[in-house]
Amino acid sequence: MQQITFRAMGCQILAMLGVDTADSSGVLAQVPTWFAAWEQHLSRFLPDSELSILNHTGYLSPASSTLWEVVQLALNHALHTKGLVTPTLLNALEAAGYNRSFETLQPHRAMPQVVATAENAWQAIQCDPSSRTIRLPAGVRLDLGGSAKGWAVDQAVQRLAPHGPALVDAGGDIAVSGALADGSVWPIGVANPLMPDDQLDLILLTEGGIATSGRDYRRWPCGDRWQHHLIDPRTHTPAVTDVLSATVVGPAAGQCEAAAKTILLLGSEPGLAWLEERATFAGMVVLDDGTVRASSRWARYRWQPSHNIGALC
Amino acid sequence: MSRPSPNKRAAGRATGANTLITAASLALTVSGWAVLARSEAEAVQPVVQVQSTAKVEVAPPLPPMPTLVPTPDWAKVPLRQVEAPAPPPVVATAVPPPNVVVPPPAAVLPPQPVAPEIPPRPATVTRSSR
Numbered sequence: 001m002q003q004i005t006f007r008a009m010g011c012q013i014l015a016m017l018g019v020d021t022a023d024s025s026g027v028l029a030q031v032p033t034w035f036a037a038w039e040q041h042l043s044r045f046l047p048d049s050e051l052s053i054l055n056h057t058g059y060l061s062p063a064s065s066t067l068w069e070v071v072q073l074a075l076n077h078a079l080h081t082k083g084l085v086t087p088t089l090l091n092a093l094e095a096a097g098y099n100r101s102f103e104t105l106q107p108h109r110a111m112p113q114v115v116a117t118a119e120n121a122w123q124a125i126q127c128d129p130s131s132r133t134i135r136l137p138a139g140v141r142l143d144l145g146g147s148a149k150g151w152a153v154d155q156a157v158q159r160l161a162p163h164g165p166a167l168v169d170a171g172g173d174i175a176v177s178g179a180l181a182d183g184s185v186w187p188i189g190v191a192n193p194l195m196p197d198d199q200l201d202l203i204l205l206t207e208g209g210i211a212t213s214g215r216d217y218r219r220w221p222c223g224d225r226w227q228h229h230l231i232d233p234r235t236h237t238p239a240v241t242d243v244l245s246a247t248v249v250g251p252a253a254g255q256c257e258a259a260a261k262t263i264l265l266l267g268s269e270p271g272l273a274w275l276e277e278r279a280t281f282a283g284m285v286v287l288d289d290g291t292v293r294a295s296s297r298w299a300r301y302r303w304q305p306s307h308n309i310g311a312l313c
Numbered sequence: 314m315s316r317p318s319p320n321k322r323a324a325g326r327a328t329g330a331n332t333l334i335t336a337a338s339l340a341l342t343v344s345g346w347a348v349l350a351r352s353e354a355e356a357v358q359p360v361v362q363v364q365s366t367a368k369v370e371v372a373p374p375l376p377p378m379p380t381l382v383p384t385p386d387w388a389k390v391p392l393r394q395v396e397a398p399a400p401p402p403v404v405a406t407a408v409p410p411p412n413v414v415v416p417p418p419a420a421v422l423p424p425q426p427v428a429p430e431i432p433p434r435p436a437t438v439t440r441s442s443r
């Protein structure tokens with residue numbers, strides 16, 4: 001097994017190959033270059049990125065395949081979450097104080113502002129696949145933070161998969177490409193948001209993705225209150241919810257990322273009910289008081305010894 | 314890639330929605346997000362419903378989050394699994410707007426793995442983005 005770690009997209013990246021061959025290290029060495037290239041297209045913090053140009057002009061033709069795919073993924077997320085997870089909240093996010101990369105964010109003395117965009121503004125984004133043209137409605141700017149990392153780990157795993165079973169983790173959004181050579185699974189811990197060095201659960205995956213969304217880390221003081229980065233499109237302010245963190249297993253990390261955000265925005269009971277309706281996902285939530293709740297399919301992926309099936313450790 | 318001046322953004326809006334893509338290009342039936350009724354085509358292995366035999370206890374409420382303290386001194390929180398309610402009936406998806414032109418690939422629930430007897434050391438940990 002070989003691995004590489006580095007920072008990109010504002011988070012820690014881990015890429016692993018479940019084989020130790022002559023070309024393993026060479027292939028893994030390419031992963032940072034992939035992420036650096038994607039960041040040039042997708043980052044709202046780089047003034048010359050393709051996304052920043054689109055946000056400044058409101059129009060791109062043709063968009064790169066990278067930006068096009070991630071915008072389409074983001075629009076799919078908006079479609080299937082009925083607008084709860086939408087890429088059109090950049091103005092609200094900056095008004096809440098998240099106007100630079102998180103590592104450089106300083107406490108804000110000023111009270112947070114509320115900036116609203118039109119309801120379901122994502123539906124007014126025009127996309128022409130024949131020319132890869134993207135046209136934004138007036139006043140709408142995009143943030144792809146809810147889609148880019150999940151898309152990137154799915155892409156990276158697909159590129160690594162021909163070289164062996166692979167796992168890519170971007171800040172907790174994780175994709176795996178297949179079982180290890182001896183048939184064993186990828187074990188993935190689920191962190192306790194109240195005790196980050198501790199593990200709530202152990203998940204076993206052979207393929208697919210797992211992602212966690214939470215308001216336990218990306219938060220900052222703004223005026224007299226704490227803000228976090230998960231904007232509720234219904235209020236254009238950081239979501240008020242009983243969910244501290246939500247973790248979802250599914251067919252792809254990008255979809256898991258959006259599903260976890262949806263659960264957090266909906267709240268624990270409606271969020272888990274929403275997840276139960278979708279047969280390709282399983283998930284769990286941690287509430288403010290430490291209570292853990294899980295969907296019915298979550299147990300399929302938990303490690304549990306055969307003599308004590310069903311108990312959470 | 315063309316980079317029109319900001320004035321062209323206003324002009325572009327004035328030309329209307331003649332570049333919208335029709336919904337005919339969409340293929341929701343292969344969408345990984347599709348709300349599917351359980352069917353043989355899914356090839357989903359039977360789910361083993363497990364019941365916890367442990368006594369269910371509610372953890373005491375925790376104090377509010379301290380400000381600007383990177384590592385709070387929390388007591389260990391006992392964890393209990395609450396069985397989720399039975400899933401509601403499957404709901405059909407709405408007709409998508411025409412700008413979603415690239416449906417995601419068809420997807421299935423990840424396969425249920427065979428668990429080893431001894432808990433393996435995690436390869437990595439999922440958590441909210443660091």
